[in-house]
Amino acid sequence: MATVTANAVRLLPEFDARQLQEELFSLGGQRFSPQATYSEGEITESLTEGWRVLSLRSPGGDPSRTDAGGPGLVDYADTPYLEEAPYTASVLRGLGASLRAVRFMSLEPGAAVGEHTDHPYGLPVGWARLHLPIVTNDQAVIVIEGVEHRWQPGELWYANFGRPHHLYNHGPQPRVHLVIDVYVTPGLLDLFPADVRDGIDESVVMFQRPEVRLSSAELEGLSGSIPVPENFLRTYPEPPTVTEFEEAAVPDSVGDLRAENGRLVLRVGDRYETVLVHLGGLEFRPLCWTEERTMRFTDTAGTSRIVFGYRHGGHRAETVRQGSPS
Known part of the structure; x- marks a missing residue:
């Protein structure tokens, strides 16, 4: 048995793309900011043009934090923007997964993100990155180890972003995905189709353990x-x-x-x-x-x-x- 051999898996839930789009548009594009990156305690702004973020969950619930976060003094929390998106909030609650950072991520027309890997990500290290497309077009593509993917609004996808990938948007409108980082829990695995779920070797999956308080x-x-x-x-x-x-x-x-x-x-x-x-x-x-x-x-x-x-x-x-x- 393997953990997950496919680099991309469409998960079971499907959501109302129209409601997601309405909430995205109501938040307003002017609230998006350049993406930042967290690495070994340092937060740096991405140099990629046209790659912008609006955070719904972040370290400390800080809406100015557009990075995915890392070790620190405050836990992940909802930002004020999530209160303005009740349907999106209900989608997140219904996943049955323990949430980390959650961000609307927009790739503007003509923009591209070069090949890279995100680490550490994947079931063996205890967290996963899910994508829920909100707005897209046929010329907005993510390429994972040479395979092109054109995910559609309302679909929920798991992908192994620890593998080489890049993305581009040659279309006429922004490509916006809700990018959901989660800790790995049994509830997360229940979102996988049965044939994939049956092939996951849980002995090499790092499940989140609860905190045990000390005196x-x-x-x-x-x-x-x-x-x-x-x-x-x-x-x-x-x-x-x-x-x-x-x-x-x-x-x-x-x-x-x-x-x-x-x-x-x-x-x-x-x-x-x-x-x-x-x-x-x-x-x-x-x-x-x-x-x-x-x-x-x-x-x-x-x-x-x-x-x-x-x-x-x-x-x-x-x-x-x-x-x-x-």
């Missing part, structure tokens, strides 16, 4: 300074080998752990700061991320250790640092 005393007991390997902070386009993950080219950074608002927060200098979500057993993942990377505190034979982990499906890599927070 104030437990959080305070973990507070202090810790070594943080450089490889834990990186985003990998391809899964690293165990050796690559264990052996960083630069020395460890000093991380500071603190208890704040009932959660643990990790800060690494001015480069990286994120809430850590407790999954149980003193294992944590960064907020707005998945278990693609985790930290686990252990105590073996009286020696405290921190296990920094990476996971992609059945592939795992770990590196261990000695010492408890101090």
Whole structure:
């Protein structure tokens, strides 16, 4: 069995394209802003002309955030624009999936986005990107590993955007899709057609686990300074080998752990700061991320250790640092 072998799968629900279009038009094109990109703590504006975004969900519900988000101090939340789109909101609620960023993304006439990959995306790393076309034309095309796709308004599509893809709009009107990033849950898999769903090997799917809250005393007991390997902070386009993950080219950074608002927060200098979500057993993942990377505190034979982990499906890599927070 494979996870999902097809690069694009049309999912079961189909939605009212007219209602979606009416809500899109009512929001107004002047509210769209250039797309931004999040990478390893940095937010940069895309240089692609004609690629614009209106965010319905974003980190902290900030409508000015047009990036997909990443580890940080605030979770994803609805922006005020979603209140103006009740049918779209009902579509999102009905997916049965745990939502991350949700954006109207517009590719203007004559615009194109060159070949690239989005990472980490896919069922083996715990989140997926869905597309719901709102406005399109026959000359608006997305090409995934050489295969052209012309998805139609009201259809819902899963695609493996971890594979090389590019898109262009040679038509006379903007191509607007509702781009929905979700954590992987059993409810998400239920949206796949039965023949595809039956072929998904759940042993290599990273399902979202719920947060397990710790007491104030437990959080305070973990507070202090810790070594943080450089490889834990990186985003990998391809899964690293165990050796690559264990052996960083630069020395460890000093991380500071603190208890704040009932959660643990990790800060690494001015480069990286994120809430850590407790999954149980003193294992944590960064907020707005998945278990693609985790930290686990252990105590073996009286020696405290921190296990920094990476996971992609059945592939795992770990590196261990000695010492408890101090």
